[in-house]
Amino acid sequence: MLALRDSTQYAHMTPAHPCDSDDPERRFRPLSPVETCVDTCGLARDSAPYFSQHNKRYGVLTMANGKQATARRLKMADRAQQLQDLHFPGMPEILLWHRNRHDGFITIPRTLPIVMQAVDAQSKGQPAGHTLFCLWARSPDHPVLSIENPSTFAAEAGFIGERAVDTWRRRMKKLRELHCIETKPGASGEFHYVLLHNPNAVMEWMHSVGLVRAELYSRFIERLADVGAFGEIEAVRQLWAQQQAAEAASAAAQTAATVPAAEADATAQANAAPEASAKVQIALPELGANL
Numbered sequence: 001m002l003a004l005r006d007s008t009q010y011a012h013m014t015p016a017h018p019c020d021s022d023d024p025e026r027r028f029r030p031l032s033p034v035e036t037c038v039d040t041c042g043l044a045r046d047s048a049p050y051f052s053q054h055n056k057r058y059g060v061l062t063m064a065n066g067k068q069a070t071a072r073r074l075k076m077a078d079r080a081q082q083l084q085d086l087h088f089p090g091m092p093e094i095l096l097w098h099r100n101r102h103d104g105f106i107t108i109p110r111t112l113p114i115v116m117q118a119v120d121a122q123s124k125g126q127p128a129g130h131t132l133f134c135l136w137a138r139s140p141d142h143p144v145l146s147i148e149n150p151s152t153f154a155a156e157a158g159f160i161g162e163r164a165v166d167t168w169r170r171r172m173k174k175l176r177e178l179h180c181i182e183t184k185p186g187a188s189g190e191f192h193y194v195l196l197h198n199p200n201a202v203m204e205w206m207h208s209v210g211l212v213r214a215e216l217y218s219r220f221i222e223r224l225a226d227v228g229a230f231g232e233i234e235a236v237r238q239l240w241a242q243q244q245a246a247e248a249a250s251a252a253a254q255t256a257a258t259v260p261a262a263e264a265d266a267t268a269q270a271n272a273a274p275e276a277s278a279k280v281q282i283a284l285p286e287l288g289a290n291l
Contacts, residue, residue, distance in 0.1 A: 108136050110227045114220045115199040118212050123174045131157045131171040132180055135196060143196040147188055179205050200229060201236045208240075 084091070099105055109115075116129030123129075134157045139145045147153055154168035172191050175181045180202050186192025203220055206212045212220075224230045 106137055106139060107141060109199050109229070111203070111220060111223050111229070112136065112199050114216065114223060115203050118203060118206055118216055118220075119175070119178060119180065121213070121216070122178060122206070122211055123171070126167075126170055126174060128171040128174045128178075128180075131168065132175055132199075135175075135181065135194060139196060145194050145196070146186070147191055147194060150188055150191065178202065178211070198232065198236075200224065200232045204233050204236050 112133065116133060119132055120127040120129040134153060135145065138153065138156075150165050150168060154164040157168055157171065159165075159167045169189075169191065172181070172183070176183055180197055180199070182195040182197070183191045184193040203212065203217070207217050221230070221233075224233060
């Protein structure tokens with residue numbers, strides 16, 4: 001989350017870029033966090049350079065990195081224990097679940113609930129967000145999982161009856177369409193092997209093609225900043241830029257190779273035309289003699 005150190009009266013507003021105004025009362029204004037600053041620097045409002053520049057100038061906006069987020073989580077856990085001792089004293093520990101003391105857990109991105117909302121919004125009538133969560137819950141702390149029994153996954157996703165597996169498969173196709181997963185066929189069918197994509201990268205792709213509401217994407221960016229994972233989005237954008245540059249270079253190389261070939265063909269055709277005409281002229285007297 002974006003942390004305001006000097007005042008909270010603007011906490012409900014989106015931080016404005018330092019290029020917007022020198023007036024302290026106008027440092028924050030209710031604009032979309034993904035709007036690009038066109039006044040001076042052209043930085044996107046959800047980019048790390050934007051946050052960095054704003055923080056250097058005013059010292060009011062901070063974005064947690066990975067180490068800071070870890071330290072904050074430890075402090076939050078200590079505070080939560082104090083709150084438990086205060087509000088829920090005497091609770092038997094056997095009735096509580098702790099990751100460090102119990103087995104049967106999976107590590108998931110903290111942004112997954114927001115990504116699930118975006119997925120559900122794009123699959124109305126057939127919400128696939130819970131199906132995505134069930135895949136993560138079954139993954140072996142690795143992005144690849146094998147589905148030996150689709151009916152088990154269908155049941156955990158909440159589908160029962162004769163057409164449960166068919167319903168589950170439709171949700172899986174939607175997840176694949178939204179780039180949440182990649183699949184390969186195997187013994188159990190079309191979805192035997194599943195590769196889980198980074199939900200943060202999925203959300204950024206959905207945003208890039210206009211499949212996410214601005215309000216939901218804003219909450220996603222704030223949550224990324226809160227958990228220190230904004231660098232993932234920057235890395236994804238950099239990868240896409242490199243891929244686009246490589247595709248552009250490849251297209252330019254193909255164009256450069258095609259033009260000389262076309263010129264060579266035109267030259268060959270031009271050279272062949274007089275030869276063909278000469279052959280016709282030679283053939284006509286021969287034809288007359290034969291007549």
